[in-house]
Amino acid sequence: xxxxxxxxxxxxxxxxxxxxxxxxxxxxxxxxxxxxxxxxxxxxxxxxxxxxxxxxxxxxxxxxxxxxxxxxxxxxxxxxxxxxxxxxxxxxxxxxxxxxxxxxxxxxxxxxxxxxxxxxxxxxxxxxxxxxxxxxxxxxxxxxxxxxxxxxxxxxxxxxxxxxxxxxxxxxxxxxxxxxxxxxxxxxxxxxxxxxxxxxxxxxxxxxxxxxxxxxxxxxxxx
Numbered sequence: 001x002x003x004x005x006x007x008x009x010x011x012x013x014x015x016x017x018x019x020x021x022x023x024x025x026x027x028x029x030x031x032x033x034x035x036x037x038x039x040x041x042x043x044x045x046x047x048x049x050x051x052x053x054x055x056x057x058x059x060x061x062x063x064x065x066x067x068x069x070x071x072x073x074x075x076x077x078x079x080x081x082x083x084x085x086x087x088x089x090x091x092x093x094x095x096x097x098x099x100x101x102x103x104x105x106x107x108x109x110x111x112x113x114x115x116x117x118x119x120x121x122x123x124x125x126x127x128x129x130x131x132x133x134x135x136x137x138x139x140x141x142x143x144x145x146x147x148x149x150x151x152x153x154x155x156x157x158x159x160x161x162x163x164x165x166x167x168x169x170x171x172x173x174x175x176x177x178x179x180x181x182x183x184x185x186x187x188x189x190x191x192x193x194x195x196x197x198x199x200x201x202x203x204x205x206x207x208x209x210x211x212x213x214x215x216x217x218x219x220x221x222x223x
Contacts, residue, residue, distance in 0.1 A: 028064035028128070032221035033098035033106050035145060035180055037127040039215025044146055044164035044175045044203040046217075049074060049087065052167055056219035063101070063128040065221070073195070073218035075149035076166040078158050089195070090114060090153025094222030101130040114153050120194045122181035128219070135181030136212070144177035144200065144213030151189070151196040164203035174199040177213055 036059055046052040052072035060070045071092045078086040096109040106120045107113035113120070122135045122143075135143040148163035149155065156162045156176070164175040176199050184191025184198075191197060195218075201207040208215050 028101055028130075029067070030103060031060070031063070031065045031099065031101045031128065032068065032096075033100055034060070034063075034128040034219050035125050035133060036216045036219060037129055037131060039146075039205070039208075039217070041205070041215070043170040043205045043208055043215055044167060044173075044200070045170035046072070046074075046146075046167040048167050049076060049092075052217060056217065059128045060219065060221075065128070068221040070219050070221055073147060073149075073220055074167060075147070075153070075155040075163065077148075077156055077161070077163050080158060083158070086155040088154045089147060089149040092222075093220035096223070098220055100124055100126050101128060102126065110153075114151070114195075118194075120180070120182070122183075125180040125194070125218075133180060133216070136179070136183045140209075141212040142214045142216070143179045143181045143183070144197070144208065144211055145180050145194075145216050145218055146175055146200075146208075146213070147178045147195045147218065148175050149195055151193055153195065162199060164200075169203040170205075171203055173203045174201070174207075175203060176200075177208075177211070178218075180216075180218075 040055050056070040056072050060066050073089045075089040076087040097105050098107050099105045104124050106124050107118045161173045162176045164173045178195035179197045182192050201210040
């Protein structure tokens, strides 16, 4: 009788322990960073920052993390010299820390995100669904992520369009992209940059695909 009671107790304890471990597993609701699983379908014409943010918010909601405020990691450029109407990507994403759908922290704060020690790479820069995206060496390569920003997360000057008309063009123009897998044609800093690697071939879906992109964005939850 005592053995039966002990066996039952041990069995119940095991179930409780397993339930406790399960409750500690990260869930999509805990996610504060992801790469979009798809683009809006109009190349780099995102509807400006508002449209890009709405795309991040929609995908986060579908994944179960819609109770947070989501922002696309994008910069915009001023219309003319000495015009203060520009936006730095780093200024619109909150203060961190940021973790992916699997609970892995990619950056502790803004300085960490834009420093050499961030944990953003192919295995951690995953989608809102927890999926690893194709990178260099995969077929097709889709490691280009729209950003339109300098390496430190600040906007470019107005000398040349690097944001596809502040995310309103789907034809001529170009946008600077980063490599979510931190790999490129060589080992120079731009090739390994997650947010500022090279300009796209144009602003259409076809042009973005040509250089290894798919109109995807980095999305961060603000605090």
